[in-house]
Amino acid sequence: MIPLGAKADKATVRRHNLSLVLRTVHGTGEVTRAGIAARVGLTRAAVSSLVEQLLGYGFITEWGKTSSGQAGRPGTVLKVARTGPAGVGVEINVGHIAVCVVDLAGTDRVRLVEDFDSRGMQPSRVLARAARLTARALDSAAGQGLEPVGAHVAVPGLVTGGTVRQAPNLGWNRVAVEGVFAQALLALRPLRALPVSSDNEANAAALAELWYGAGTEGARSFLYLSGEVGIGGALVLKGELLRGAHGFAGEIGHMVVDPDGRPCRCGARGCLEQYAGQAALLSTAGLGADAGAPGVAELRRRARERDPSALAAMERAGRQLGVAVSGAVNLFDPDVVMLGGVYRELSEWLAPAVGRELARRVVSGLWDRDRSRLRPASPLSDAARGSAGVVVREVLADPAAYGERGGSGPRRTASTAGR
């Protein structure tokens, strides 16, 4: 986008239009040159010149002729290439690490997940393990003709300027996540530095939902809840992730449910996390606060069998969640609330109580009847995929910056992308 304070000159306009054409091919799935011209309002000659440039980069490919069923004379169909630039997403969570490689079209081409409990482990050891998994994913991507241009790491904590400022549930404090991860990866793949960026886990999951989610038809403004050991949150408004003034927005787990209540890892009292987080939920259900993913599976099983203490635990957590989420909805006015992480798996039992509080407490009255506003998140739209998507979006936003190297890799060669 040409910023409000900048003049619009010829080179800027061409670069802008190059991105516009690539995003049109991406957005439509398949389209002819004439179809692009009609959509974006540029002349066919201008579109043809921009298409040639993108074909030269290898970012789009020609794919046969349109059938006679379509309007106008048949044209060559263009699609986003299945080879070439790709994004790598890395999710580091308390119970697992996931790595995902997504191509320019947004397709999940590689997905590797390792379950392991990283609590109490040195951050550098956790990141070295993530780097090993990433190196395997990169080999697999190379075998498919993909050329990753960057990696984006998601961590459940406050992340800014390449640093995890605080991730209470991992036990991390001031960890230079981008630098440490980039070094670990470089040690495994000498001379092949990959730019690394980073973000909060719930933010990345919300972006996955926005870009690739099945449940987001028409939902461009939503509150995303990531139920894990902690509770992450992210706010998307009109298709844009809200980061706040310092990048710390979305910390719904620390909204107050009981001002003088249970102590929280953050140092305060009465935070939502202590009433509706995974540990609180499992403990109320009599399964042990540290029962982890197997505990959640057991809770589901019991709830399906209508075990009273499992149902009561969900009702209680759902109500507390609903009180906090109602406050967030009054404040932020989203169109939809997405239940992600373990909340997705448990949404059948949590959603009724959450919905009741929303109906009762949201002043706009928009949540009274319309229960479709409260939805489980999409299964494959996780933080790893969203992170990979962040890298892919950078290419779509400015193809010239990546294409001028002839598709041989990212233009930036520093080990970290920085901020």
Place this chain on the structure above:
Amino acid sequence: MIPLGAKADKATVRRHNLSLVLRTVHGTGEVTRAGIAARVGLTRAAVSSLVEQLLGYGFITEWGKTSSGQAGRPGTVLKVARTGPAGVGVEINVGHIAVCVVDLAGTDRVRLVEDFDSRGMQPSRVLARAARLTARALDSAAGQGLEPVGAHVAVPGLVTGGTVRQAPNLGWNRVAVEGVFAQALLALRPLRALPVSSDNEANAAALAELWYGAGTEGARSFLYLSGEVGIGGALVLKGELLRGAHGFAGEIGHMVVDPDGRPCRCGARGCLEQYAGQAALLSTAGLGADAGAPGVAELRRRARERDPSALAAMERAGRQLGVAVSGAVNLFDPDVVMLGGVYRELSEWLAPAVGRELARRVVSGLWDRDRSRLRPASPLSDAARGSAGVVVREVLADPAAYGERGGSGPRRTASTAGR
């Protein structure tokens, strides 16, 4: 701004650049053609042509030569005109109506305020009274050579699509505020229809703070609290007001402080408004819930004399306010929290308790020591001024739309601007 999905053609670019030049004159206060060219990166010839157009509209004026003290050879100084297009802001609140006329430079040129209690009164009667006050303000503006191009009405409630959906403290439900006000004004000034738009009162006050506030040096991201009979709120992020998906964002008065607590006018229980709103505050201090503005003045007087029950009431309300505001800060991550409305007048006594909760509960740790993040709002940056500013900003954003009529009035001639 040229939207991401649009081609950038010549006419669009000129219109964009015309606004850019006008905003540069507006933003700098006074500047030469050469100064504009240097700032925006356009050629001197292009700037001169755009300046001629704006001079023709009467939106800017030439104002002598630069002194030899400035760099380069002396040039003609340009300023935004003190005559011509202006905005009218109308604030309708529970205890008063205010009307303000602001010129293109952002100066408050007319300000009329009437104290009166509109509770229980028919909305059409209240709006007729506001129209009378507005007609007087328009006469005064005309006498100063100003030509208002629109009026913007602010109401403490949920406002969308020209309608007040709900304003519990005024007792309004589904009031077509733009239409009713425009008709009332037209009846007083036949054949001189003025486009009318509308918004929530806290939103308008927050915009006044953003555009004209003294306390906003560097604060482009803030949470604005408007303490009145109810509690309004508005979120500004990086200079943009967040409206939410349906225009209902910022309803901090209905965040929950005690899930099973006091009943609220909204129909739910335990809303912040019932613990820290003006009525709750006055009632806790033993002054009577309906004591209004004189009650607030009395509370101030007693607090200054260190009356224990006045101080205890402030401490209690401040603590509840702090709990809710901490949740909002965790969720939204603003740079600053502004105490507006009666909270501004009482900030000396409320701020310590609010600040304590923020220090204790905000997970980023940014609120631990830095007490300057919690500030009283600026005295003259109220909802009426912000509303007038909304109209002025429309002219700055697209001067051609207003100038093509030769300064004789707004291009749109319908009685309401619509949405």
